[in-house]
Amino acid sequence: MSIFTYKNMVMTELSRFKADFFRALAHPLRIRIVDELRSGELTVQELGFRLGAEQSTVSRHLAVLRGRGILNARKEGQTVRYSAADATLFRLLDVARTMFNHQLSELQSTLADLKHGNSR
Amino acid sequence: MSIFTYKNMVMTELSRFKADFFRALAHPLRIRIVDELRSGELTVQELGFRLGAEQSTVSRHLAVLRGRGILNARKEGQTVRYSAADATLFRLLDVARTMFNHQLSELQSTLADLKHGNSR
DNA sequence: TTCTTATATGTGAATATGGACATATTGTCA
DNA sequence: TGACAATATGTCCATATTCACATATAAGAA
CATH class of the missing domain: 1.10.10.10 (Winged helix-like DNA-binding domain superfamily/Winged helix DNA-binding domain)
Incomplete structure (x- = not known):
């Protein structure tokens, strides 16, 4: 085993x-x-x-x-x-929204990088 | 509208x-x-x-x-x-575990109530 | 009782998901 | 180059999800 x-x-x-x-x-x-x-x-x-x-x-x-x-x-x-x-449910959805915001931020900076010609 | x-x-x-x-x-x-x-x-x-x-x-x-x-x-x-x-992911899973624990607690007290003959 | 309102559920069709197997792709080594 | 190793993906099949429509159930009102 x-x-x-x-x-x-x-x-x-x-x-x-x-x-x-x-x-x-x-x-x-x-x-x-x-x-x-x-x-x-x-x-x-x-x-x-x-x-x-x-x-x-x-x-x-x-x-x-x-x-x-x-x-x-x-x-x-x-x-x-x-x-x-259970009110914890709303906390869970709020955490999910936080992750959504993080993804948006990352997308933003990726776009900014592209704009300045930084390859990656 | x-x-x-x-x-x-x-x-x-x-x-x-x-x-x-x-x-x-x-x-x-x-x-x-x-x-x-x-x-x-x-x-x-x-x-x-x-x-x-x-x-x-x-x-x-x-x-x-x-x-x-x-x-x-x-x-x-x-x-x-x-x-x-994104490390926030783990926070999300931890919140889910909290909800799991709450459900277990509720089940426990429901069983205890039944045992003592409390209808609801 | 009959009519109406609020909610739940049976059913069928369209679409999505998941697993196993085979195969493709890519990198490493001799 | 050929053989191998790690990962990804094509394909087929079984099962699950979702929606709309119709119908069932249950509570109130007349």
Whole structure:
């Protein structure tokens, strides 16, 4: 048995969780849904209106996020109010935005280098 | 034009970036690749050995991560050394682990509640 | 009860993803 | 040059994702 095999077995569980978690976020509409929920609960309708998407489409994407434990659903009368299950989620999205900004900066300086004839 | 339409147009670019970014991470092997790179550069071979995966499989997953600007590839002789393009990446994974821990805690207390007969 | 509203889900078609195998490309050595 | 080593990619097949439309479920209102 390889020296790395034990480590692999331990890492597998967490890496699968993270992969499933990221896959749940791997859609523009789901990202926007989560962003809309920064300020609090919203119903399926409200989300559909704000995002300009079909009712069934929104509902399905909400089901994905709920299924991963990313969102909570609270039924109230005939409406369902969705909210983030853990505020850490927003921190995660903020970190992703930071990386986005870094990539933009790098692109900028690459362009600047090209402009000044610096090869690399 | 709906009052939300302008906002949607602005949010679309960033949400697409985030979605593509998360999709690049949405695979257990890619998560493990990134985790292996916490301590520095590794070649394709080294990664394949540590993860117990086919050479072609590792190479393809590396291509996905490189394509999103998540990893850098540095060719040195006949080997290619991969590394994280931005250390912020590790912060992101750490935040994901925090959310994982929160989910576990919640599961624990739900079980404890059940054990003591508290309905909810 | 019947009608309406809010939400969820079944279904089929189009597209994307992932793995294994073979092959191509590039660099090194003799 | 020929043989080898490290990496990338073409190809085929199986599976997964996503959307739109229709339908199901459930709660309220008349």
